[in-house]
Amino acid sequence: MTTGVITPKTIIPKSGPLAQLLKASLTARLLMPVFVIFIWYVIYWTLDSRIFVPPHEVAQFMWAELTLNTLLKYGSVKSNVYEMFGITIFRLLTGFTVSMVLGTVIGLAMGLSKSVNAFFHDWVMAILAMPALVWGLFLGLVFGFGHQAPIYACILAGIPFVIVNVREGVRNTPRELFDMARAFGVPQQQITRNVLLPSLMPFFFAAVRYAFSIGWKGLVIAEVFGSASGMGWTIKFWYDAHRTQGVIGTGLFFVIFALVLEKVVFERFAKRAFKWRPQAGDIDVVEEQFLFDPTIEGAGEAEYVSEEGING
Amino acid sequence: MADIRVKNLHKEFGVGDDKVVALENVNMRVEGHVFVSIVGPSGCGKSTLLNILSGIETASSGDVTITQDAHDANPGYVFQAARLLPWRSVMDNLLFVQKERDDAARARCQHYLDMVQLGDKGDKYPGELSGGMQQRVGIARAFSIEPDVLFMDEPFSHLDAITARSLRRELHEMWKETKKTVLFVTHDVGEAVELSNRILVFAKGGKLEDDINIDLPYPRDGADEAVAVAKAHVLKKFEDLDLVAT
Numbered sequence: 001m002t003t004g005v006i007t008p009k010t011i012i013p014k015s016g017p018l019a020q021l022l023k024a025s026l027t028a029r030l031l032m033p034v035f036v037i038f039i040w041y042v043i044y045w046t047l048d049s050r051i052f053v054p055p056h057e058v059a060q061f062m063w064a065e066l067t068l069n070t071l072l073k074y075g076s077v078k079s080n081v082y083e084m085f086g087i088t089i090f091r092l093l094t095g096f097t098v099s100m101v102l103g104t105v106i107g108l109a110m111g112l113s114k115s116v117n118a119f120f121h122d123w124v125m126a127i128l129a130m131p132a133l134v135w136g137l138f139l140g141l142v143f144g145f146g147h148q149a150p151i152y153a154c155i156l157a158g159i160p161f162v163i164v165n166v167r168e169g170v171r172n173t174p175r176e177l178f179d180m181a182r183a184f185g186v187p188q189q190q191i192t193r194n195v196l197l198p199s200l201m202p203f204f205f206a207a208v209r210y211a212f213s214i215g216w217k218g219l220v221i222a223e224v225f226g227s228a229s230g231m232g233w234t235i236k237f238w239y240d241a242h243r244t245q246g247v248i249g250t251g252l253f254f255v256i257f258a259l260v261l262e263k264v265v266f267e268r269f270a271k272r273a274f275k276w277r278p279q280a281g282d283i284d285v286v287e288e289q290f291l292f293d294p295t296i297e298g299a300g301e302a303e304y305v306s307e308e309g310i311n312g
Numbered sequence: 313m314a315d316i317r318v319k320n321l322h323k324e325f326g327v328g329d330d331k332v333v334a335l336e337n338v339n340m341r342v343e344g345h346v347f348v349s350i351v352g353p354s355g356c357g358k359s360t361l362l363n364i365l366s367g368i369e370t371a372s373s374g375d376v377t378i379t380q381d382a383h384d385a386n387p388g389y390v391f392q393a394a395r396l397l398p399w400r401s402v403m404d405n406l407l408f409v410q411k412e413r414d415d416a417a418r419a420r421c422q423h424y425l426d427m428v429q430l431g432d433k434g435d436k437y438p439g440e441l442s443g444g445m446q447q448r449v450g451i452a453r454a455f456s457i458e459p460d461v462l463f464m465d466e467p468f469s470h471l472d473a474i475t476a477r478s479l480r481r482e483l484h485e486m487w488k489e490t491k492k493t494v495l496f497v498t499h500d501v502g503e504a505v506e507l508s509n510r511i512l513v514f515a516k517g518g519k520l521e522d523d524i525n526i527d528l529p530y531p532r533d534g535a536d537e538a539v540a541v542a543k544a545h546v547l548k549k550f551e552d553l554d555l556v557a558t
Contacts, residue, residue, distance in 0.1 A: 276399040
């Protein structure tokens with residue numbers, strides 16, 4: 001056994017401009033892509049493969065696509081990236097809208113009624129468990145290569161998440177606030193507007209993000225296997241042509257689109273809707289983590305913890 | 313003048329073996345500008361009584377009438393936790409419970425916010441306020457509808473001793489000024505003696521066991537001999553009734 005003197009560590013406060021720059025979360029955010037590109041180059045140089053392309057070749061490809069200097073015009077449908085992107089966005093918005101409307105109605109009903117919940121519960125779980133690939137193949141076979149298969153795949157992929165989130169929102173409505181409103185004799189219409197809807201908002205936001213991000217994944221898979229147009233089909237085109245830069249670059253177009261949408265639309269709405277939260281300043285960081293990684297369990301399921309104690 | 317009459321009030325929860333009697337044959341009457349505390353151990357039906365009086369819960373049997381000069385009275389409620397809408401500003405929380413949301417209502421809300429010393433916090437969200445401030449908003453909200461009777465359910469039990477003490481003083485001043493009828497649930501005998509004219513003692517099983525008048529001048533301080541004696545007297549009644557929580 002050894003004995004010794006524990007010396008307290010001296011913490012030197014870092015407060016210079018460089019230290020502050022290094023500590024800023026923006027710096028960390030910007031460093032991440034630099035780091036990823038560096039690793040990408042390291043792998044490229046190590047592999048020495050003709051198929052594994054370096055970042056600059058992907059960038060060149062994307063630029064060529066944007067300037068319509070593309071091989072895509074020699075494809076079976078003679079198109080360009082704008083047209084394909086437009087088709088996919090049309091399908092995504094259609095599928096997204098349907099899953100939001102239908103999912104909200106079913107989720108509300110399931111949250112309010114035990115028997116409706118019992119009726120739908122297993123089916124929601126079954127749809128949730130079915131791989132998007134199966135939907136893509138199945139719907140492609142049934143509906144052919146038009147718009148229908150990708151749209152239905154988008155709906156089927158996204159809708160269970162909308163249903164589950166809306167249902168949880170209804171189940172978590174703050175009862176003590178309804179009691180308060182009733183004790184003061186507030187009319188039902190005011191209660192709905194000022195208590196019910198605001199309490200559902202965090203769950204609704206989570207539902208929107210899931211319907212969008214997971215719906216997109218279902219849609220692309222259906223386009224790869226069951227469509228002759230759209231971004232999924234374009235990715236498949238470049239895969240068949242053995243062009244790695246085409247596969248990655250086409251995917252990146254959507255990633256960029258989604259990030260811009262997140263910044264321009266979602267974040268603004270979230271800031272407005274949740275400005276009452278004490279930690280409103282951190283909300284973009286908290287909410288962002290699950291937008292494109294919905295596999296994180298419980299991510300996006302808003303946690304409304306009542307400050308209410310047990311009212312004995 | 314407000315008049316609260318409770319006749320043969322009975323309330324039970326559950327059925328069969330799970331049946332729990334919360335209130336058993338309660339008869340009481342409270343009228344005029346009085347501050348009445350309802351004390352008793354946990355689970356004696358204090359909060360249930362208040363919930364029935366304010367219409368949050370319904371009675372299993374019995375009659376409850378709350379009138380103001382022979383008309384239906386307008387009740388206000390202060391809860392154990394503030395129960396504010398976290399997504400609405402302090403001012404909007406007060407406006408939420410108003411019948412009309414006109415300039416007069418806004419001025420009235422501002423008046424009561426001033427009264428609880430939060431006049432400048434109207435545009436803050438509840439999450440930006442401390443627990444004591446939130447409870448003050450809850451009190452201002454109840455007063456802002458200018459109720460005939462005010463029901464308060466252990467409003468200070470979540471707060472630290474110093475905050476609770478200063479809020480008790482504010483509440484007493486507001487009661488004196490506005491001449492409301494207050495029904496105040498608490499398990500703190502000291503608090504009840506400090507604030508009330510009258511203390512109703514409930515026993516486990518929801519029976520009203522005693523009705524004690526506290527005839528002491530205000531302001532009362534727990535350190536004053538007369539207040540300490542009155543407190544000891546109520547505690548003795550507790551012991552006699554074997555009500556001390558174990």
